[in-house]
Ligand SMILES: O=C(O)CCC(=O)C(=O)O
């Protein structure tokens with residue numbers, strides 16, 4: 001697997017003060033042709049209360065709201081702020097539905113766990129390049145500091161650097177890629193990883209039940225087998241409107257949680273042919289379903305196409321946490337989901353699925369399209 005070596009974008013950004021300094025491999029001439037909705041397009045955020053989801057008296061009502069939102073969009077926002085507080089206290093989740101997000105409030109992921117990883121990742125990317133390179137990707141490896149999805153010398157490149165690590169199970173951790181600076185990074189990441197795994201399993205259980213699946217399927221298919229975390233660093237760019245921080249793609253996994261580390265927006269989701277900016281609240285998790293969820297549900301819940309734009313003045317940072325089934329799982333429509341219309345996707349083993357994903361250039365949902373059965 002692995003990715004072709006490319007320049008460090010943080011250094012490029014520091015060196016390219018004028019528009020003409022941005023190398024042509026990052027410039028996308030067709031970017032203007034993709035319509036972008038006004039930045040106030042994402043309004044009316046419906047709220048799902050996680051407490052109400054767990055309360056037998058209100059569960060039915062809340063989970064049917066969640067189901068509708070998943071069916072229509074498959075995009076969530078998990079907000080860690082309570083009104084009037086300078087610090088996040090309770091995690092709230094919102095799901096983007098047809099014209100809105102949906103928020104799930106009252107979820108108790110400890111504030112300090114979120115704040116600690118946010119603080120440490122900022123400190124990591126502020127280190128001098130030589131120090132960050134202590135955990136540089138090795139040739140042929142996905143994990144470490146560098147880039148992913150670069151498969152040819154011709155393709156356009158993303159204006160970003162990243163650090164990618166396997167975090168669950170412990171046996172998948174390659175500690176040589178875990179930063180030792182700042183010194184608290186590993187503990188902060190370990191804590192964050194466990195909390196997010198629990199949160200992912202909680203939400204997936206409710207979603208699977210909403211699809212009519214029994215506890216046996218939940219245990220077999222919706223437990224987190226593999227979790228990996230990608231720290232994204234998008235430096236400012238003198239030609240921000242001509243580059244992308246992250247090419248359009250859908251995630252390959254079951255469910256992803258994105259934490260925007262600082263207050264610079266940039267994530268956009270595709271809705272009815274238009275790119276819609278996602279306004280992440282401070283301390284919010286943005287949750288989206290990945291391709292495996294779409295395949296498992298035989299297309300009832302869809303993964304969502306998204307991309308990241310960058311800023312002329314300010315850096316942007318995010319942490320994306322991916323949850324996939326166990327490595328020996330079969331990735332294909334669940335028997336219970338196939339129904340009369342037949343399987344819409346092929347079944348493959350998880351390893352082949354991941355190899356295929358990481359050896360492709362990111363291009364919208366084209367990877368998932370390659371998994372569709374001929375009709
Ligand atoms: O930076 C973001 O907001 C999104 C990152 C993302 O889509 C990813 O890491 O897969």
Ligand SMILES: [Fe+2]
Nearest residue numbers: 249250251306
């Ligand atoms: Fe993504």
